[in-house]
Amino acid sequence: MKDTRQLVEEVTRMVIGELQLRIVVGVSNRHAHLSREDLATLFGLDELTVYRRVRQPSDFAAEQTVSIAGPRGAFPKLRLMGPCRPKTQVELSRTDCIALGIDAPITQSGHLDDAGPIDIEGPRGTIHVEHGVMVAARHIHMGPSHAKAWGLADQDLVQVQFGGERGGVLDNLIIRIKDDWVPEIHLDTDEANALGLRDGEYGKLILP
Known part of the structure; x- marks a missing residue:
């Protein structure tokens, strides 16, 4: 029979293991990234x-914020995220796309070959x-050390479990790795609302 010390050590290891799999949630509201060329056109700025x-x-x-418009509607004061990207992209939820009348694909950042059209207006001009x-696409940021510790590689697909009254498990979160990134689950507002999640809450990584 195990003594008290052994039991405490086992429980401690289990608790630490569970905590190590917890990753903070970042709820991503609609926003846009601009190229330097488009930033200059819309704002007359370099940065x-x-x-x-x-x-x-x-x-x-x-x-800086911009206004965006589609065939059915518009959103004023859309927040820009920095730094500038090689190409301009607007990240919306599916609900946002329906409101604007835009058919947009679920895809990874920068994969814009099939992305939908949009008009963007700033204080100095307008671009299409x-x-x-x-x-x-739902994803998890992390650095190489975290990926190595969890036995994960860039572009791996994982599941994450969320607690709470409307909690559940989400499939197909894409692992994305960069040297200076910290672990963070990125969900859009549709996904977060469906699970009753707020920014700063946690999900539990389910390792393959």
């Missing part, structure tokens, strides 16, 4: 201005981006 830092060290919410609107 975006930092409004608020986000969890990923290299990224930030910018002070023929392949600009996407619904971001």
Whole structure:
């Protein structure tokens, strides 16, 4: 029969293991990334201005906002995210796309060949981006050390379990790895609302 010390050590290892699999949730509201060329056209600027830092060290919410319009409607004051990207992209939820009348694919950031069209207006001008609107595929950011510890590689697909009254398990979260990234689950507002999640809550990684 195990003594008290052995039981405490086993329970402690189990608790630590469970905690190590917990990853913070980042609920991603509608936003846009601009190329430097489009930033200059819309704002006459070379760089975006930092409004608020986000969890990923290299990224930030910018002070600048734009208006976007589709065949059925428009959204004013859409927040821009920095730094600038090679190509302009607008990330919306499926509900947002329906409201604007835009058919946009569920895809990864930067995969814009089949992205939907959008008109973007800033204080200095307007642009039309023929392949600009996407619904971001659910994913998890992490650095190489975290991926190694969990036995994961870039582009792996995993499941995550969420608690709470409307909790459940989501499939097909894409592992995305970059040197300076920290572990963070990215869901859009449709996904978060369906599970009753708020920004800053946690999901439990289900390892393959």
